[in-house]
Amino acid sequence: MRFIFKTSYAQDIRLAKHGGQxxxxxxxxLLLLAAP
Structure with missing residues (x-):
């Protein structure tokens, strides 16, 4: 587990923490939209 130091409020508001997410x-x- 790594600690991410907050430097701005945008980091708290942002839904995804990094590009992989x-x-x-x-x-x-896309899978949910393509399913039906």
Whole structure:
């Protein structure tokens, strides 16, 4: 576990913490939209 030091409020507001999360959430949304 690593500690991420907050330097701005944008870090708290942002939904995804890093680019990898953006990729996986995007893929999940695409799969959910393509399912029906």
């Amino acid at each position: 953006v990729f996986w959430y995007g893929l999940l949304v």
